[in-house]
Amino acid sequence: MSSILEAAFATVVFPGGLFALALGLFLKGMDRKVLARLQRRVGPPIYQPVIDIAKLLTKETLIPTTANELAFRLAPVLGLTGMLVAAALMPVAGVWNGVTGLSDLLVLLYLLPIPAMGLMLAGGASSSPYGSLGYSREMAVMFAYEMPLIASFLAVAVRTGGAAGPMLSLSGIMAYQIHHGALLLDPVMLPAVAALIVFIPGTMGSGLFDIAEAESEILEGPLLEYSGPLLAVFQLMSAVKLVVVLELVVALLCPNPIPGGVPANLVWHVGKCLLLLLVSVTCFRAATGRLRVDQGFAFFLKFTSPLALVSLCLAITLR
């Protein structure tokens, strides 16, 4: 009974559900504010994403007459649900150990592409040519960044070696790092660290990889026909996805808690996510523009995947 209650708490309140939504919107707001300061603009207030969502929720939902209505309505809900489930699996070092004894990295590998699939479904269902272009781009980019992601997962798993429980368990990986030091500082893992840091803007579609929703090319592609509450759900999905991706990379590379109990570690955790966001998303997109879809694909194939594979090979050899 208690495990069911625990799971419900994890899904609805912490670390998934409300916490993930709040953290996601905060991070989105910080991203916009810091980007604006980097570009010497004033920028919106940090709570702007919340205002945006509130406004969208009060608006009418318009659905194109040629769209497939069921798929059109389902796509954002699918994406958000997938991400909320993923957020519930995330451990927060020193606060919440996540689900133990589960090969949750494997589960996450299946959960992480769900937002992209939601967007693809949205693009396909919206019956707009920009939507279908977004669909094909989303798919191409997804194939490009999944490969280094899987290789990095395996490298981390092999390096930590299933010290406690299954090899692909996040809590096991965390336990290893708490005893042996963060993988972030492990020379063998350096290439995989780089690959994972590039994976974040890749999957979030920022900077060089703002390909599937390229505003000045295909008018945000799959999102073009969306308005009102459905668009709000997509924005929430994107916010929670940001949290999941950042928390995942933090858990894989530097989950180490600090002394000072739960409140201190909670702040520490949020701080780590924020720092990672500023480095991998905000500064990255302030310093770059967007690649063409073929160039983006080649980038992951030529640079990111080999990096992750190098770490994997090193980890296997040095076992």
Add this chain to the structure above:
Amino acid sequence: MTTANTTNTYTLPVGPLHVALEEPMYFDIQVEGETVRGVQLTAGHVHRGMEALAMQRNYLQNVTLTERVCSLCSNSHPATYCMAVEALSGLTIPERAKYLRVIADEVKRIASHLFNVGIMAHLTGFDSLFMHAMEVREIMQDAKEGVYGNRMNLGQCVIGGCRRDIDEETAAFLRGQLEQLKPQLDELYGVFERDPLIRKRTRGIGLLPLAEAKRLAVVGPVARASGVAYDVRRKAPYAAYPELDFEVQSDTKGDVHSRALLRLREAVESVKLIEQCLRKMPSGPVCTEGMPAVPRGESVARSEAPRGEVFYYLRSDGTDTPQRLKWRVPTYMNWEALQVMLANCQVADIALIVNSIDPCISCTER
């Protein structure tokens, strides 16, 4: 461009309202995957009947009207119109006014070119560079406001000369703005020339070979980047240009990147031109006294606007209203070249290529 294979293509409607287009224009684009297979241009969304209006207003009122044809080249239109009226009525403008007209033209040219390269950065998604280019342009906007009192329409040209003189104090202010601008233009040129992303996205796309440029008779930076060193300021000098020393910029690559760099080099030349004008400007009146009646007859005038050659035709029947006023703008010559540039490009490059001719739809459709 003909559509080769209609079975695998679908229509991508770009415009008339599209984030990437500053002004309304409709492109009916046949796409196969991400590759453009056919393009049809449809224009006419912002036709305001200005040529008809010009025939209902007198010569003085038309100065104000032509200034409102377009915002980015808002000095080239009245200046060329005034040149046509002056040619017909045999007016010679004072020496000082010639220099003042060059200054106004070149200030607008710098601002226009910086705007265009800024938009190019925005279209590659490089918004920081866009913000930076616009910040550099702001120096010129301040200069316009300080010297002419307006940030877009300068209101400098009148028939027979110029409206405002530039006194010592204003000249010093303008020189100060140019001193501020120079290092920033150099820096901006370096970024546009060397930034890996800008190079990756803009080099080798939107190619316009020399032969095609000649066949389509393109003008302005589009022609010069393709190797046609045609500049009205050099080929048919007007105002004070014969006395001024400047280089006509040209390039042979003819792609989006070379057009952007060419515009930045032209902005640097414009700075030099303004400085020369401020130095060489003779003292004297800035405008002729009164205006003679415009005799029956016709005349033409042309000048180099930021986007290329502007051509004005004027016919008078001896009344105070033109019988016919007609102008041809650079974009009208350049947009046909889009058919060549867009052939087999990627969807991602459409906006960049269209922007590289610096289209001015409000000029073209007036």
